[in-house]
Amino acid sequence: MLPTFVRSIPDGSEKGDFIALDLGGSNFRILRVKVSHEKKQTVQMESQIYETPEDIIHGSGSRLFDHVAECLGDFMEKQKIKDKKLPIGFTFSFPCAHTKLDEAVLLTWTKRFKASGVEGMDVVKLLNKAIKKRGDYDADIMAVVNDTVGTMMTCGFDDQRCEVGIIIGTGTNACYMEELRHIDLVEGDEGRMCINTEWGAFGDDGTLEDIRTEFDREIDRGSPNPGKQLFEKMVSGMYMGELVRLILVKMAKEGLLFEGRITPELLTKGKIETKHVSAIEKYARRLHKTVRRLVPESDVRFLLSESGSGKGAAMVTAWASRLADQTRQIAETLAEFRLTEEQLLEVKKRMRTEIQNGLSKNTQSTATVKMLPTYVRSTPDGTENGDFLALDLGGTNFRVLLVKIRSGKRRTVEMHNKIYAIPIEVMQGTGDELFDHIVYCISDFLDYMGMKNTRLPLGFTFSFPCRQTSLDAGILVNWTKGFKATDCEGEDVVSLLRDAIKRREEFDLDVVAVVNDTVGTMMTCAYEEPTCEVGLIAGTGSNACYMEEMRNIETVDGVEGRMCVNMEWGAFGDNGCLDDIRTQYDNAVDDLSLNAGKQKYEKMCSGMYLGEIVRNILIDLTKRGFLFRGQISETLKTRGIFETKYLSQIESDRLALLQVRSILQHLGLDSTCDDSIIVKEVCGAVSHRAAQICGAGMAAVVDKIRENRGLDHLDITVGVDGTLYKLHPHFSPIMHQTVKELAPNCNVNFLLSEDGSGKGAALITAVGCRLRQQEQKS
Numbered sequence: 001m002l003p004t005f006v007r008s009i010p011d012g013s014e015k016g017d018f019i020a021l022d023l024g025g026s027n028f029r030i031l032r033v034k035v036s037h038e039k040k041q042t043v044q045m046e047s048q049i050y051e052t053p054e055d056i057i058h059g060s061g062s063r064l065f066d067h068v069a070e071c072l073g074d075f076m077e078k079q080k081i082k083d084k085k086l087p088i089g090f091t092f093s094f095p096c097a098h099t100k101l102d103e104a105v106l107l108t109w110t111k112r113f114k115a116s117g118v119e120g121m122d123v124v125k126l127l128n129k130a131i132k133k134r135g136d137y138d139a140d141i142m143a144v145v146n147d148t149v150g151t152m153m154t155c156g157f158d159d160q161r162c163e164v165g166i167i168i169g170t171g172t173n174a175c176y177m178e179e180l181r182h183i184d185l186v187e188g189d190e191g192r193m194c195i196n197t198e199w200g201a202f203g204d205d206g207t208l209e210d211i212r213t214e215f216d217r218e219i220d221r222g223s224p225n226p227g228k229q230l231f232e233k234m235v236s237g238m239y240m241g242e243l244v245r246l247i248l249v250k251m252a253k254e255g256l257l258f259e260g261r262i263t264p265e266l267l268t269k270g271k272i273e274t275k276h277v278s279a280i281e282k283y284a285r286r287l288h289k290t291v292r293r294l295v296p297e298s299d300v301r302f303l304l305s306e307s308g309s310g311k312g313a314a315m316v317t318a319w320a321s322r323l324a325d326q327t328r329q330i331a332e333t334l335a336e337f338r339l340t341e342e343q344l345l346e347v348k349k350r351m352r353t354e355i356q357n358g359l360s361k362n363t364q365s366t367a368t369v370k371m372l373p374t375y376v377r378s379t380p381d382g383t384e385n386g387d388f389l390a391l392d393l394g395g396t397n398f399r400v401l402l403v404k405i406r407s408g409k410r411r412t413v414e415m416h417n418k419i420y421a422i423p424i425e426v427m428q429g430t431g432d433e434l435f436d437h438i439v440y441c442i443s444d445f446l447d448y449m450g451m452k453n454t455r456l457p458l459g460f461t462f463s464f465p466c467r468q469t470s471l472d473a474g475i476l477v478n479w480t481k482g483f484k485a486t487d488c489e490g491e492d493v494v495s496l497l498r499d500a501i502k503r504r505e506e507f508d509l510d511v512v513a514v515v516n517d518t519v520g521t522m523m524t525c526a527y528e529e530p531t532c533e534v535g536l537i538a539g540t541g542s543n544a545c546y547m548e549e550m551r552n553i554e555t556v557d558g559v560e561g562r563m564c565v566n567m568e569w570g571a572f573g574d575n576g577c578l579d580d581i582r583t584q585y586d587n588a589v590d591d592l593s594l595n596a597g598k599q600k601y602e603k604m605c606s607g608m609y610l611g612e613i614v615r616n617i618l619i620d621l622t623k624r625g626f627l628f629r630g631q632i633s634e635t636l637k638t639r640g641i642f643e644t645k646y647l648s649q650i651e652s653d654r655l656a657l658l659q660v661r662s663i664l665q666h667l668g669l670d671s672t673c674d675d676s677i678i679v680k681e682v683c684g685a686v687s688h689r690a691a692q693i694c695g696a697g698m699a700a701v702v703d704k705i706r707e708n709r710g711l712d713h714l715d716i717t718v719g720v721d722g723t724l725y726k727l728h729p730h731f732s733p734i735m736h737q738t739v740k741e742l743a744p745n746c747n748v749n750f751l752l753s754e755d756g757s758g759k760g761a762a763l764i765t766a767v768g769c770r771l772r773q774q775e776q777k778s
Contacts, residue, residue: 006153009177015036018034021089021091022147024147030048057113058114059115065127073136082137086139089142093148094107096196098144102320123144152194156315161301168283170236173196202231364555368571374516374565386405388765389403390403415755435496443504443506460494460515476493518535520535520758539724539725542606569697608644611646614642615639619632628670628671648728688730
């Protein structure tokens, strides 16, 4: 079971001009194979056979490979290609241990070959040495294959379902495509690799003794390698005629044949050749029938190789040549997503600059990172108490919650909630329609809870950029996340909510606070962990908030204490400061988005856009012939089809390649194993960059807090929410590692928000009520 490092059968995209060498017997064949794609894929072959004399077969290894090099030089001269360096495939039909596709160490000679000094050596190095000794041409040996593998590849060119090769001739052997995860001898578990079984030695350990006959044993005793290749000696053409002769001799001796007469010819070893047996016996038909009887659950087709294994060696070479070029080009494409530490430090530095611009009075109006004051001045201190209503609006689903907070020795938070859908026509209709729908949902929830006659304090989680003038007033700067409701931008969303409540005339509410989901997340986590002074959303969108020193917030009066600032960092880069790390695929996604030219940072690292970036890369790679046989399906043309949840599934360490193929086929993408490997690599590159640049932004935030407080070392907790952070298998550890590397003087703990930002809105409302009562008392 020898790995061959052949990872794929031909997929129809191979093309080029190749040389194939075929060494496996006394005749050595050289072929020139041209694979073209004019109207359809065609193969043209020219070949020449060179005799390999017995004295070379049994001589020294250097003489053998000098002979091969001389024949190759002669062939190239006749083909007038001596000045070209064509890719070469080498069919070397002897047991070899591969370390790479172009490295093969001969284990043992078979088929009468006995050239000395070759066993245990890399045959490619020996051939290259012989070619170099000649010095009149150059060669690029890209692949070494067994004749069995060559046969499979030859037939695989005509039928892509061909994943098994079998040789039944002078010798016998088989190969097949095995799952990499089952091949312990090779690193990696993604995809498949062809295994050369070398099954001729089956039975050498005695496992076939119960079916071997006296004739098999006699054949073995008289062979050059007694005790070896026992299976081959029972089924291959080299021994079949001799087996028949021995049986006939015994039957004649027992008077069962030829009237007991034994002729001199019958006593002559080798007199009956396999071709004589073949003329009588229907070998192929019996083989097919036996296989189908033993594996009835499999539909096995047998395809005869008309062109031999030389064409297959050329196809392996074509595949290897294509793969090498493809791998290089894909690596170059994805290299743009692999940011260096220097680039990430530059992202961090630029984020710090934009943070300062957003905090400064003179530059805030033109700043991309707006650093919006939230008027949240304190995190929970444990004395909060009461029943609060919370609304959570930030996507296509809208949540209404009743949050019961109890203080004392055993602090508790009890929550009840219902989720309501917001239809697309409401999201993109009028402002009145949107807020009337929100109030309708509140009314339904109060009915459900039996609390319509109670005037509850309310916190409104409104996850869109707002310019707040107080805790209960927030002017919508602009819609994001697909919302386009008219007559809302530039308006106070709390006033719009209050007006809608009045229009309904069913209940009254005390709207105490409007908060961003990032702030709500920070407050939710701060209730559990007092060191939590940063909030992060890494989900459909991306944003952060943190407790900034009042003296640094020039857009708000006062210098004492701290205030939570909603960064709205999704717009980082809208001024072009990230253009040097943005790719053509980022630009394509941006150009076709609802808000072209805006939220550029968010479009590089949030769940809403990562799948679209991947889709655009896949389209490009397909156009270049690297994926899906160059065919762009209607599915791949569909915007939004490649949801970010598929990235999370595809990149799961527990997911086998077969399951990745299943996901792609579910999406209407007919993929091969190689396609699946490439898709997984693309997903990994896009999500890795997303996690890194998110980490670079967070490193800028925690380092600023540390410097604000004049500390050499800062211990701080970041409260996090969002499906990308929660569900993607690699996003969070990569982001954590990036923060650690870029902010080495900060010990950052990340705390996942289990209850979402709705609980945070209720806590902010509770804190607001507590502070309002304290002000009234004073």
